[in-house]
Amino acid sequence: MFFKFKATERAQDQEDLLGILGVLEKTQAVIEFSPDATILRANDNFLTSAGYTEAEVLGKNHAMLLAPDYAQSAEYKTLWAALCDGEHFTDQYPMRSKSGEELWIQATFAPVMGADGQLRKIVKIGTNITHRRKAIQDISRGLIALRNGALDHRIPVSDIEDLGAVARDFNEAVTQLETVISTVKSVSGTVENTAEEISHSSTELSTRTxxxxxxxxxxxxxxxxxxxxxxxxxxxxxxxxxxxxxxxxxxxxxxxxxxxxxxxxxxxxxxxxxxxxxxxxxxxxxxxxxxxxxxxxxxxxxxxxxxxxxxxxxxxxxxxxxxxxxxxxxxxxxxxxxxxxxxxxxxxxxxxxxxxxxxxxxxxxxxxxxxxxxxxxxxxxxxxxxxxxxxxxxxxxxxxxxxxxxxxxxxxxxxxNNAKSLSQQVALFRTSCTSGVNTRAPIEQASASGRLATTTPARAAVANGWDDF
Structure with missing residues (x-):
C-alpha cells in the first residue's frame, strides 16, 4: 500500500513537471545546445521570433544567431566556458534574426547534467524583450538628448504600460522645461542686450563724467x-x-x-x-x-x-x-x-x-x-x-x-558678461524654435553601440507571455 502511494505521488509529480514544461514551451522561447554550442532543438516560439525554420537551425552553431562582433568577443567565450563548467546565467542577450534585425532576449542559460553528473546539454529559456528594449533605448536616447540640450526631442510612447508612462511623463517634463528654457532664452537675450546697452551707456557716461x-x-x-x-x-x-x-x-x-x-x-x-x-x-x-x-x-x-x-x-x-x-x-x-x-x-x-x-x-x-x-x-x-x-x-x-x-x-x-555667459549656457538647449541645429547625430552615436550599459540584474523575473514582458 505504501509503495502504491509513493508510485502515485511520483506519477503526480511527473504529471506536474510535464505540465510545467508545457507551460514553458507555450510561453517561452526554448533552445537546446550541445556542449560545443551546436543547436539540438528550438521550439516554435524561438523559431518564430528569429524568423528561422527548424531545418535551418538544427545542427548549426549558436553563433549563427548572434551578431559577429558579439560571437567573437571574449565575453561570449567566457560565458560558454562557464556554462560547460556547470554555471548558469540570467541576463539580457543580443541576437540577430534571419533578416539581420537585432533581437534582445531576457534569458537563462543553464547546463543540464545527466545522472552520472556529466554535462549532457545546455538549455536557453527566455523571453523576447526587443520591443521593451527598444522602448528603453528610446528613453535612453531622450535622456541623452536632454543631456545634450535638445529640448525638441520627444520619446515615442510605447504600448508597454510602464515604459509608456515613463515616456509620457518624460515628454511632458521636457515640454515644460522647453517652455521654461524658451522663456529664459528670450529673457536672457533681452537681459544680454540690455546689459550691453547699460554697459555701453555706463562707459560713455563714465567718459563724459x-x-x-x-x-x-x-x-x-x-x-x-x-x-x-x-x-x-x-x-x-x-x-x-x-x-x-x-x-x-x-x-x-x-x-x-x-x-x-x-x-x-x-x-x-x-x-x-x-x-x-x-x-x-x-x-x-x-x-x-x-x-x-x-x-x-x-x-x-x-x-x-x-x-x-x-x-x-x-x-x-x-x-x-x-x-x-x-x-x-x-x-x-x-x-x-x-x-x-x-x-x-x-x-x-x-x-x-x-x-x-x-x-x-x-x-x-x-x-x-x-x-x-x-x-x-x-x-x-x-x-x-x-x-x-x-x-x-x-x-x-x-x-x-x-x-x-x-x-x-x-x-x-x-x-x-554674466548675461552673455547665461545666454551661452541657455543656447546649449535646442528648442522647437531652434530645431534647425542637428543634435541627433551624437544621440544616435551614443546609443548605436548595441547593448545598453545598464542591464537587468541576474535572475531577473520572467514575466508571463513571450513578447516583451
Missing part, C-alpha cells in the same frame, strides 16, 4: 581766479570811490573859493566906482582951483608990482591944479580900465564858477556811479565767492559721481 569733472575743475580754477580778480577790482573801486569823494569835496571847496573871488571882485568893482566918484570930485576941485588961480592971477596983474609974488603963487597953484586934473584924469582912465578888467574878471570867475558847478555835478554823478560800481563789485565778489564754494562742492560731488559711475560701469560690465 570724467570730461565733465575735468572741465568743472578747470571752471572752478577759472572762477577762483575770477573771484580774486573781482575782489581786486572791488578794492580798486572802493579806492576810486574814496578818490572821487575827495575830488568832489575839493571841487565843492573850490566852488566856495570861486564864489568868494566873485564876491571880492564885486567889492573891488564897487570900490573902483567909489574911487571914480572921488576922482570926479577931485577933478571938480582942480577945475575950481584952476579958476581960482586964474582969478588970483588976474587980480595980481591988476595989483601990479605988489601982486607979482601972488601972481607967481597963483600961477603955481594953477599949474598944480592942472597937474591934479591931468593926474585925476589919468587915474580915472586907469580906474575905468581896471573896472573893465574887473568886470571881465568877474565874468570869467562867474563862468569858471558855472563850469566848476557843472564839474561838481558831473563828479557827483561819477561818484554815484562809482559807488554803485563799488557796491555791485562787492556783491559780485560775494556772489563769486559763493559760486566758488558751490563749484568746490559740485567738484567734490562730481568726483564722487565719477567714482560711482566707474563702479557702476564695472558692475554693468560684470552683469553684461
Amino acid at each position: 570724467e570730461t565733465q569733472a575735468a572741465t568743472l575743475e578747470e571752471t572752478a580754477a577759472a572762477i577762483e581766479e575770477l573771484t580774486s580778480t573781482v575782489k581786486s577790482a572791488a578794492q580798486g573801486a572802493q579806492d576810486v570811490e574814496q578818490i572821487v569823494t575827495g575830488a568832489k569835496a575839493t571841487a565843492e571847496d573850490s566852488s566856495t573859493v570861486v564864489q568868494e573871488a566873485i564876491d571880492a571882485m564885486d567889492q573891488i568893482k564897487a570900490s573902483s566906482e567909489k574911487i571914480s566918484t572921488i576922482l570926479t570930485v577931485i577933478d571938480d576941485i582942480s577945475f575950481q582951483t584952476s579958476l581960482l588961480a586964474l582969478n588970483a592971477g588976474v587980480e595980481a596983474a591988476r595989483a601990479g608990482e605988489a601982486g607979482r609974488g601972488f601972481a607967481v603963487v597963483a600961477s603955481e597953484v594953477r599949474a598944480l591944479a592942472k597937474r591934479s586934473t591931468e593926474a585925476a584924469s589919468e587915474i580915472k582912465q586907469l580906474i575905468n580900465e581896471s573896472s573893465t578888467h574887473v568886470v571881465h574878471g568877474v565874468d570869467l570867475v562867474g563862468r569858471a564858477g558855472g563850469e566848476l558847478k557843472t564839474i561838481i555835478e558831473s563828479v557827483s554823478t561819477i561818484s554815484g556811479h562809482v559807488s554803485d560800481i563799488a557796491r555791485g563789485t562787492q556783491e559780485q565778489s560775494a556772489t563769486l565767492s559763493e559760486i566758488n564754494t558751490g563749484m568746490g562742492q559740485l567738484d567734490e560731488v562730481t568726483q564722487s559721481n565719477a567714482a560711482m559711475v566707474e563702479q557702476a560701469t564695472a558692475a554693468s560690465q560684470t552683469m553684461a
Whole structure:
C-alpha cells in the first residue's frame, strides 16, 4: 500500500513537471545546445521570433544567431566556458534574426547534467524583450538628448504600460522645461542686450563724467581766479570811490573859493566906482582951483608990482591944479580900465564858477556811479565767492559721481558678461524654435553601440507571455 502511494505521488509529480514544461514551451522561447554550442532543438516560439525554420537551425552553431562582433568577443567565450563548467546565467542577450534585425532576449542559460553528473546539454529559456528594449533605448536616447540640450526631442510612447508612462511623463517634463528654457532664452537675450546697452551707456557716461569733472575743475580754477580778480577790482573801486569823494569835496571847496573871488571882485568893482566918484570930485576941485588961480592971477596983474609974488603963487597953484586934473584924469582912465578888467574878471570867475558847478555835478554823478560800481563789485565778489564754494562742492560731488559711475560701469560690465555667459549656457538647449541645429547625430552615436550599459540584474523575473514582458 505504501509503495502504491509513493508510485502515485511520483506519477503526480511527473504529471506536474510535464505540465510545467508545457507551460514553458507555450510561453517561452526554448533552445537546446550541445556542449560545443551546436543547436539540438528550438521550439516554435524561438523559431518564430528569429524568423528561422527548424531545418535551418538544427545542427548549426549558436553563433549563427548572434551578431559577429558579439560571437567573437571574449565575453561570449567566457560565458560558454562557464556554462560547460556547470554555471548558469540570467541576463539580457543580443541576437540577430534571419533578416539581420537585432533581437534582445531576457534569458537563462543553464547546463543540464545527466545522472552520472556529466554535462549532457545546455538549455536557453527566455523571453523576447526587443520591443521593451527598444522602448528603453528610446528613453535612453531622450535622456541623452536632454543631456545634450535638445529640448525638441520627444520619446515615442510605447504600448508597454510602464515604459509608456515613463515616456509620457518624460515628454511632458521636457515640454515644460522647453517652455521654461524658451522663456529664459528670450529673457536672457533681452537681459544680454540690455546689459550691453547699460554697459555701453555706463562707459560713455563714465567718459563724459570724467570730461565733465575735468572741465568743472578747470571752471572752478577759472572762477577762483575770477573771484580774486573781482575782489581786486572791488578794492580798486572802493579806492576810486574814496578818490572821487575827495575830488568832489575839493571841487565843492573850490566852488566856495570861486564864489568868494566873485564876491571880492564885486567889492573891488564897487570900490573902483567909489574911487571914480572921488576922482570926479577931485577933478571938480582942480577945475575950481584952476579958476581960482586964474582969478588970483588976474587980480595980481591988476595989483601990479605988489601982486607979482601972488601972481607967481597963483600961477603955481594953477599949474598944480592942472597937474591934479591931468593926474585925476589919468587915474580915472586907469580906474575905468581896471573896472573893465574887473568886470571881465568877474565874468570869467562867474563862468569858471558855472563850469566848476557843472564839474561838481558831473563828479557827483561819477561818484554815484562809482559807488554803485563799488557796491555791485562787492556783491559780485560775494556772489563769486559763493559760486566758488558751490563749484568746490559740485567738484567734490562730481568726483564722487565719477567714482560711482566707474563702479557702476564695472558692475554693468560684470552683469553684461554674466548675461552673455547665461545666454551661452541657455543656447546649449535646442528648442522647437531652434530645431534647425542637428543634435541627433551624437544621440544616435551614443546609443548605436548595441547593448545598453545598464542591464537587468541576474535572475531577473520572467514575466508571463513571450513578447516583451
